């Protein structure tokens with residue numbers, strides 16, 4: 001069995017106005033003990049899985065956050081070394097042993113944290129993919145969102161990463177930031193296409209009520225520019241325009257929020273949408289072994305204490321019921337533009353979904369092509385409504 005490994009690094013330099021993740025701005029002194037705790041958790045988990053170890057191998061690793069690029073390169077290297085020491089890696093055909101380099105190893109990085117020294121150290125440590133949180137090429141939008149980097153830092157980061165030797169770079173943009181207008185959005189897409197990353201993600205801003213931006217949109221105020229958030233229709237237009245321009249640029253749109261050049265899809269993220277197993281390490285990290293889902297405690301200090309005391313940081317362990325698994329198949333599977341195999345799902349879950357699907361197909365929201373069921377490509381911006389109908 002192959003599985004993915006996710007490493008959560010819940011630290012950021014500042015809190016973005018739209019963010020309500022369990023991440024925090026903490027003293028740098030807490031980074032090193034945290035990285036050491038992750039190494040210990042990896043070793044403890046591998047020891048507890050000893051009997052299954054011969055049958056499993058890791059083929060994707062993803063360091064997300066937070067801002068994992070804030071950790072010193074040596075701390076990131078130590079975590080990868082702990083993975084090498086404790087887990088097996090996918091073995092390519094006709095090769096006796098395999099190393100970490102055969103896996104897809106991603107590091108999320110913020111543009112302003114990247115230097116050539118760091119990029120070279122990351123590559124030497126075993127990272128072969130960088131996911132760059134650019135979000136926008138407009139300084140006005142970046143500033144209002146509380147981001148530390150500016151447009152110039154994105155260009156500098158992309159150059160440094162290419163010069164260091166990275167051949168697999170992903171860049172994120174957000175449609176719907178405060179002050180975003182048609183012109184500034186088109187300019188962001190133009191610059192993205194100019195850098196030509198192998199992979200890119202576009203997220204439509206959903207305002208979380210717990211974020212500073214969300215609170216301001218409810219209570220009023222000017223500090224975070226909540227009144228300058230574009231209307232939903234405009235955000236949908238930005239997204240649709242990007243879909244057209246990225247297709248013209250040779251990118252395959254393979255998931256609602258994700259595009260890739262041929263053969264450059266995110267192998268790690270595909271595991272989530274295809275319900276394949278993955279193990280998460282670090283504070284708040286989630287895991288799924290194919291049967292059960294669980295997560296670690298969110299508080300990073302509490303997480304480190306658990307690991308240092310030898311107690312389990314796991315909480316919220318639940319066995320996925322057949323009804324929940326079916327919901328996940330639909331909700332996660334339909335995010336992929338290739339859709340899902342309706343016949344297989346009906347067979348595996350002993351259900352007939354045709355009745356639920358018929359009205360959605362009539363409204364042109366979903367398409368059935370043989371046994372494939374997929375979201376209509378011109379209605380992706382209303383995917384949430386489809387999911388509500390389908391799962392309701």
Ligand code: SF4
Nearest residue numbers: 012015016019065066
């Ligand atoms: S960098 Fe990411 S995780 Fe950190 S505050 Fe900003 S949006 Fe949240």
